[in-house]
Amino acid sequence: MGIPVMKRCCCLELKWGALIAALVDWGLAGTLVGMTNYAYLAAAMWYVAVAVHVAHVVGCILVVASVFVPNKKLVMVYLITGIIRILLDIAFVIYLCIEFFENLLVAIIIGIIGLILAVYFWYVIFSWFKKLGGSAPVDI
Template structure:
Protein backbone atom coordinates (compact mmCIF):
# COMPACT_ATOMS: atom_id res chain seq x y z
CA UNK A 1 0.00 0.00 0.00
CA UNK A 2 2.79 2.47 0.82
CA UNK A 3 2.79 5.91 2.33
CA UNK A 4 -0.29 7.96 1.43
CA UNK A 5 0.46 11.13 -0.50
CA UNK A 6 -0.91 14.66 -0.42
CA UNK A 7 -2.89 16.01 -3.35
CA UNK A 8 -2.64 19.63 -2.26
CA UNK A 9 -0.43 21.51 0.17
CA UNK A 10 -1.89 24.37 2.20
CA UNK A 11 -4.60 25.11 -0.38
CA UNK A 12 -2.02 25.27 -3.17
CA UNK A 13 -1.15 22.88 -5.94
CA UNK A 14 1.36 20.31 -4.78
CA UNK A 15 3.91 21.81 -7.18
CA UNK A 16 3.88 25.14 -5.36
CA UNK A 17 3.69 23.48 -1.97
CA UNK A 18 6.85 21.54 -2.83
CA UNK A 19 8.53 24.77 -3.89
CA UNK A 20 7.60 26.50 -0.63
CA UNK A 21 8.65 23.47 1.45
CA UNK A 22 11.99 23.27 -0.37
CA UNK A 23 12.69 26.99 0.02
CA UNK A 24 11.70 26.93 3.70
CA UNK A 25 13.80 23.85 4.40
CA UNK A 26 16.66 25.42 2.45
CA UNK A 27 16.49 28.49 4.72
CA UNK A 28 16.33 26.42 7.92
CA UNK A 29 19.16 24.11 6.88
CA UNK A 30 21.20 27.10 5.72
CA UNK A 31 20.70 28.68 9.14
CA UNK A 32 22.00 25.51 10.81
CA UNK A 33 25.07 25.47 8.57
CA UNK A 34 25.56 29.20 9.03
CA UNK A 35 25.61 28.85 12.80
CA UNK A 36 28.28 26.16 12.70
CA UNK A 37 31.79 27.38 13.19
CA UNK A 38 34.68 26.37 15.39
CA UNK A 39 33.97 29.37 17.60
CA UNK A 40 30.29 28.61 18.12
CA UNK A 41 28.92 28.35 21.63
CA UNK A 42 27.76 24.78 21.33
CA UNK A 43 31.03 23.43 19.95
CA UNK A 44 32.97 25.29 22.63
CA UNK A 45 30.70 23.79 25.27
CA UNK A 46 31.19 20.30 23.82
CA UNK A 47 34.94 20.63 23.84
CA UNK A 48 35.02 21.95 27.43
CA UNK A 49 32.95 19.05 28.74
CA UNK A 50 35.20 16.39 27.17
CA UNK A 51 37.56 14.81 29.69
CA UNK A 52 39.73 12.99 27.13
CA UNK A 53 41.35 14.10 23.86
CA UNK A 54 39.94 11.04 22.04
CA UNK A 55 36.39 12.14 22.75
CA UNK A 56 37.27 15.66 21.67
CA UNK A 57 38.45 14.35 18.31
CA UNK A 58 35.38 12.12 17.96
CA UNK A 59 33.05 15.01 18.71
CA UNK A 60 34.83 17.20 16.17
CA UNK A 61 34.45 14.47 13.54
CA UNK A 62 30.73 14.14 14.34
CA UNK A 63 30.41 17.94 14.17
CA UNK A 64 31.93 18.03 10.69
CA UNK A 65 29.79 15.09 9.55
CA UNK A 66 26.74 17.05 10.69
CA UNK A 67 27.86 20.02 8.62
CA UNK A 68 28.44 17.75 5.61
CA UNK A 69 24.98 16.19 5.92
CA UNK A 70 23.32 19.61 6.12
CA UNK A 71 25.28 20.97 3.14
CA UNK A 72 24.28 17.90 1.10
CA UNK A 73 20.68 18.55 2.13
CA UNK A 74 20.95 22.13 0.89
CA UNK A 75 21.94 20.70 -2.51
CA UNK A 76 18.85 18.48 -2.30
CA UNK A 77 16.67 21.55 -1.58
CA UNK A 78 18.10 23.33 -4.62
CA UNK A 79 17.35 20.29 -6.79
CA UNK A 80 13.73 20.23 -5.61
CA UNK A 81 13.37 23.86 -6.67
CA UNK A 82 14.76 22.85 -10.07
CA UNK A 83 12.34 19.88 -10.22
CA UNK A 84 9.40 22.25 -9.86
CA UNK A 85 10.35 24.01 -13.09
CA UNK A 86 11.94 21.03 -14.88
CA UNK A 87 9.82 18.05 -13.78
CA UNK A 88 12.33 15.30 -13.06
CA UNK A 89 11.78 12.77 -10.33
CA UNK A 90 15.52 12.17 -9.85
CA UNK A 91 15.99 15.71 -8.53
CA UNK A 92 13.42 15.17 -5.79
CA UNK A 93 14.99 11.80 -4.94
CA UNK A 94 18.22 13.51 -3.83
CA UNK A 95 16.23 15.61 -1.37
CA UNK A 96 14.42 12.57 0.00
CA UNK A 97 17.65 10.68 0.63
CA UNK A 98 19.50 13.59 2.22
CA UNK A 99 16.36 14.48 4.17
CA UNK A 100 16.25 11.06 5.79
CA UNK A 101 19.90 11.32 6.79
CA UNK A 102 19.34 14.83 8.14
CA UNK A 103 16.29 13.82 10.18
CA UNK A 104 18.05 10.77 11.61
CA UNK A 105 21.13 12.80 12.50
CA UNK A 106 19.00 15.50 14.11
CA UNK A 107 17.16 12.86 16.17
CA UNK A 108 20.51 11.44 17.30
CA UNK A 109 21.61 14.98 18.24
CA UNK A 110 18.37 15.47 20.17
CA UNK A 111 18.92 12.24 22.12
CA UNK A 112 22.49 13.31 22.85
CA UNK A 113 21.31 16.69 24.14
CA UNK A 114 18.58 15.13 26.28
CA UNK A 115 20.86 12.53 27.84
CA UNK A 116 24.07 14.46 28.44
CA UNK A 117 23.40 18.16 28.27
CA UNK A 118 19.81 18.65 29.39
CA UNK A 119 20.30 21.40 31.96
CA UNK A 120 22.59 23.52 29.80
CA UNK A 121 20.79 23.38 26.48
CA UNK A 122 17.01 23.33 27.04
CA UNK A 123 16.52 25.94 24.31
CA UNK A 124 18.59 23.88 21.85
CA UNK A 125 16.44 20.84 22.64
CA UNK A 126 13.21 22.75 21.99
CA UNK A 127 14.54 24.26 18.75
CA UNK A 128 15.76 20.83 17.61
CA UNK A 129 12.34 19.26 18.26
CA UNK A 130 10.62 22.01 16.25
CA UNK A 131 13.21 21.63 13.47
CA UNK A 132 12.67 17.86 13.30
CA UNK A 133 8.88 18.28 13.05
CA UNK A 134 9.22 20.89 10.29
CA UNK A 135 11.75 18.67 8.47
CA UNK A 136 9.40 15.68 8.61
CA UNK A 137 6.53 17.75 7.21
CA UNK A 138 8.71 19.16 4.41
CA UNK A 139 9.95 15.65 3.63
CA UNK A 140 6.35 14.44 3.37
CA UNK A 141 5.41 17.27 0.99
CA UNK A 142 8.44 16.58 -1.22
CA UNK A 143 7.71 12.84 -1.08
CA UNK A 144 4.20 13.54 -2.38
CA UNK A 145 5.72 15.70 -5.13
CA UNK A 146 8.15 12.87 -5.96
CA UNK A 147 5.28 10.37 -6.26
CA UNK A 148 3.36 12.78 -8.46
CA UNK A 149 6.35 13.23 -10.76
CA UNK A 150 6.72 9.47 -11.05
CA UNK A 151 3.14 9.05 -12.13
CA UNK A 152 2.25 6.73 -9.27
CA UNK A 153 0.01 9.31 -7.58
CA UNK A 154 -3.19 10.68 -9.09
CA UNK A 155 -3.17 14.15 -10.53
CA UNK A 156 -1.47 16.11 -13.26
CA UNK A 157 1.89 17.79 -13.04
Protein backbone atom coordinates in the same frame (compact mmCIF):
# COMPACT_ATOMS: atom_id res chain seq x y z
CA MET B 1 0.41 -0.45 -0.35
CA GLY B 2 3.03 2.16 0.58
CA ILE B 3 3.12 5.59 2.12
CA PRO B 4 -0.01 7.65 1.42
CA VAL B 5 0.69 10.91 -0.37
CA MET B 6 -0.72 14.42 -0.27
CA LYS B 7 -2.70 15.85 -3.16
CA ARG B 8 -2.47 19.45 -1.92
CA CYS B 9 -0.24 21.27 0.53
CA CYS B 10 -1.81 23.94 2.73
CA CYS B 11 -4.53 24.83 0.20
CA LEU B 12 -1.93 25.14 -2.57
CA GLU B 13 -1.17 22.95 -5.52
CA LEU B 14 1.41 20.34 -4.52
CA LYS B 15 3.97 21.89 -6.87
CA TRP B 16 3.90 25.21 -5.02
CA GLY B 17 3.83 23.47 -1.65
CA ALA B 18 6.98 21.58 -2.64
CA LEU B 19 8.60 24.85 -3.71
CA ILE B 20 7.78 26.55 -0.40
CA ALA B 21 8.88 23.49 1.62
CA ALA B 22 12.19 23.33 -0.27
CA LEU B 23 12.88 27.05 0.20
CA VAL B 24 12.08 27.01 3.93
CA ASP B 25 14.05 23.80 4.45
CA TRP B 26 16.93 25.31 2.48
CA GLY B 27 16.98 28.20 4.95
CA LEU B 28 16.73 25.91 7.97
CA ALA B 29 19.48 23.56 6.79
CA GLY B 30 21.74 26.47 5.89
CA THR B 31 21.11 28.13 9.22
CA LEU B 32 21.88 24.94 11.10
CA VAL B 33 25.17 24.60 9.24
CA GLY B 34 26.08 28.15 10.22
CA MET B 35 25.00 27.74 13.84
CA THR B 36 26.64 24.38 14.48
CA ASN B 37 28.86 24.77 17.50
CA TYR B 38 32.01 22.70 17.30
CA ALA B 39 32.46 22.78 21.08
CA TYR B 40 29.33 20.70 21.70
CA LEU B 41 30.02 17.86 19.31
CA ALA B 42 32.85 15.45 18.78
CA ALA B 43 34.92 16.34 15.73
CA ALA B 44 33.73 13.43 13.57
CA MET B 45 30.07 14.06 14.37
CA TRP B 46 30.48 17.75 13.55
CA TYR B 47 32.02 17.05 10.15
CA VAL B 48 29.34 14.49 9.30
CA ALA B 49 26.55 16.88 10.34
CA VAL B 50 27.96 19.73 8.25
CA ALA B 51 28.48 17.46 5.22
CA VAL B 52 24.92 16.09 5.42
CA HIS B 53 23.41 19.55 5.80
CA VAL B 54 25.43 20.91 2.87
CA ALA B 55 24.29 17.95 0.73
CA HIS B 56 20.74 18.63 1.90
CA VAL B 57 21.01 22.27 0.80
CA VAL B 58 22.00 20.97 -2.66
CA GLY B 59 18.93 18.69 -2.53
CA CYS B 60 16.73 21.69 -1.72
CA ILE B 61 18.12 23.55 -4.73
CA LEU B 62 17.38 20.54 -6.93
CA VAL B 63 13.77 20.39 -5.66
CA VAL B 64 13.34 24.06 -6.59
CA ALA B 65 14.67 23.18 -10.04
CA SER B 66 12.26 20.23 -10.28
CA VAL B 67 9.31 22.58 -9.82
CA PHE B 68 10.25 24.44 -12.98
CA VAL B 69 11.70 21.46 -14.90
CA PRO B 70 9.58 18.48 -13.79
CA ASN B 71 12.04 15.63 -13.31
CA LYS B 72 11.71 13.10 -10.51
CA LYS B 73 15.45 12.36 -10.52
CA LEU B 74 16.13 15.86 -9.18
CA VAL B 75 13.98 15.16 -6.11
CA MET B 76 15.74 11.91 -5.12
CA VAL B 77 18.78 13.74 -3.70
CA TYR B 78 16.50 15.64 -1.31
CA LEU B 79 14.68 12.48 -0.22
CA ILE B 80 17.90 10.62 0.54
CA THR B 81 19.66 13.48 2.32
CA GLY B 82 16.41 14.33 4.11
CA ILE B 83 16.21 10.91 5.74
CA ILE B 84 19.87 11.06 6.77
CA ARG B 85 19.37 14.59 8.10
CA ILE B 86 16.31 13.56 10.12
CA LEU B 87 18.24 10.66 11.67
CA LEU B 88 21.17 12.95 12.48
CA ASP B 89 18.82 15.53 14.01
CA ILE B 90 17.21 12.84 16.16
CA ALA B 91 20.67 11.78 17.37
CA PHE B 92 21.55 15.42 18.08
CA VAL B 93 18.37 16.03 20.12
CA ILE B 94 19.02 12.84 22.10
CA TYR B 95 22.61 13.99 22.67
CA LEU B 96 21.38 17.36 23.92
CA CYS B 97 18.87 15.67 26.25
CA ILE B 98 21.57 13.47 27.76
CA GLU B 99 24.41 15.97 28.07
CA PHE B 100 22.96 19.45 28.49
CA PHE B 101 19.35 19.17 29.59
CA GLU B 102 19.33 21.97 32.17
CA ASN B 103 21.43 24.44 30.20
CA LEU B 104 20.02 24.04 26.73
CA LEU B 105 16.28 23.53 27.16
CA VAL B 106 15.52 26.14 24.50
CA ALA B 107 17.92 24.43 22.06
CA ILE B 108 16.19 21.10 22.70
CA ILE B 109 12.76 22.63 22.04
CA ILE B 110 14.00 24.31 18.86
CA GLY B 111 15.62 21.02 17.80
CA ILE B 112 12.34 19.14 18.26
CA ILE B 113 10.38 21.79 16.33
CA GLY B 114 12.99 21.64 13.56
CA LEU B 115 12.72 17.86 13.52
CA ILE B 116 8.93 18.01 13.15
CA LEU B 117 9.27 20.54 10.31
CA ALA B 118 11.93 18.37 8.62
CA VAL B 119 9.62 15.34 8.68
CA TYR B 120 6.70 17.37 7.29
CA PHE B 121 8.81 18.91 4.54
CA TRP B 122 10.16 15.48 3.61
CA TYR B 123 6.58 14.19 3.34
CA VAL B 124 5.57 17.10 1.08
CA ILE B 125 8.58 16.55 -1.19
CA PHE B 126 7.93 12.79 -1.20
CA SER B 127 4.38 13.48 -2.39
CA TRP B 128 5.80 15.76 -5.10
CA PHE B 129 8.16 12.93 -6.12
CA LYS B 130 5.24 10.53 -6.43
CA LYS B 131 3.29 13.05 -8.48
CA LEU B 132 6.25 13.47 -10.84
CA GLY B 133 6.17 9.76 -11.57
CA GLY B 134 7.59 7.87 -8.62
CA SER B 135 6.91 4.18 -8.22
CA ALA B 136 3.18 4.67 -7.50
CA PRO B 137 0.57 7.09 -8.90
CA VAL B 138 -0.66 9.92 -6.68
CA ASP B 139 -4.26 10.05 -7.93
CA ILE B 140 -5.54 6.72 -6.59
